[in-house]
Amino acid sequence: MNRRSLLLALAALPAAEPALAQDSSAAGSAKHLTPPQAAAFGKALEKDLATRGGRVAMVFRSGRARRSMPEGLSYTHGAFWVYRDIKTDGGQLKGYAVYNLYQGDGKALPKDRSSLVQDWPTNFMQGSVEDDVAVILPTPEMQRRLLAVIDSPTYAAMHIPSYGLVANPFESRHQNCNTFVLDIVACAAWQTNDPDQVRVNLRKWFKPSVIKVDPLTRLIGPMLDGRLAVDDQDGPIVTAAYESIAPFMADNALSATSYSFQRPG
Template structure:
């Protein structure tokens, strides 16, 4: 019957684009690590970045097990890690990494069709990982300098589009996810532009998004499965920004110092 057909049609969706991003909450633990392991892994990542002299890095986690992710997507949520003075709970100031995220609403305090910008910390970021590694992009020193200037300016918030989709098309202005937001910030920084239309035009000419495999029935029924998954900003195949496509773009345009993964040392 029709009901059974819908259930069958939705089955592949649950295993593909709906899991392309996981920017759902502020550090909601995945349960993959214990609290002690989260603390160790987040400190390991910080130490790795500091050893490379990274003032600004882009770090990616996988919020779902790899076998549940779409083909070609190994990580689901990315954020800027910025080395700076941080005020502790005791009121003291210590150097460390602050994490700058775009998070989607949880469907309660904020609709899942909307997002907000949140600054938290490495522990919060790492606790959301469902695998034993993260991916890291260290921009070139000049790009780090430019990114920091944008992050610390009103431009950063102005580039945020709160209309959220899990697989937002980074070449369309309609929706934005975490990786698409970081791409816009990167574009504003390296091209010294703030106009969204100009950013989009430059990205269309220079950036190649990652293709997400999804059949026509899956695309049609996607909004019925989760309000945060929309496909009307795509024409043809579904495409979104990922660690892989961001790293390729930065490598091809001389913006990259290093791109690699960091595995938890158990």
């Protein structure tokens, strides 16, 4: 592509993030819920998970308006919610801690890099722009295995710092929040801490989400935003999302249920 053609192509692209983007942003980027509303939403889900015996759950929020999301996707950011003892200034209480992969904020960490962050249900809900979240409740045995992985060195070892909005779950070049969640699920399911074995098993058993994108966006997107890297893609753009992780876990008897949870009120 010559310089003139490139400039014309750039001018034709929308100023906003291309619709193929997912979301692994920290809380605060969305303004849909006030802090009290986010806290109430988080508390309601905590109570629901507790009644279902959810020691470890996988929760997915919509960090982008659904009208701007790729076809077939309703949720963007996934994380683990773990019920455990939480230290406070006054002692200790029981509640849910949230384990996330977040992309950099462009200040302390570049946006095409990521970090593992533990925060809380209110933080998680503050990042939502919709009034529902999706939940995958693993089987009791998978909850036990997931907790063991989260509390082990394997959890951090599976982190790939290079952030990709549409990271390929079958490659180890880039990662986003949902491919990280899938990697931890794979470690627990197959009881391995070998990243290469995880990739082999996923290629055999996991059916990814396919992101439909026009050729121009695929070509120019990475030039505009490093997070849109597609150098790990060969053919259709594939990634992991709630819509592909939930059936994978159900088909392999790794989950007890999956469901949508609506914000009360």
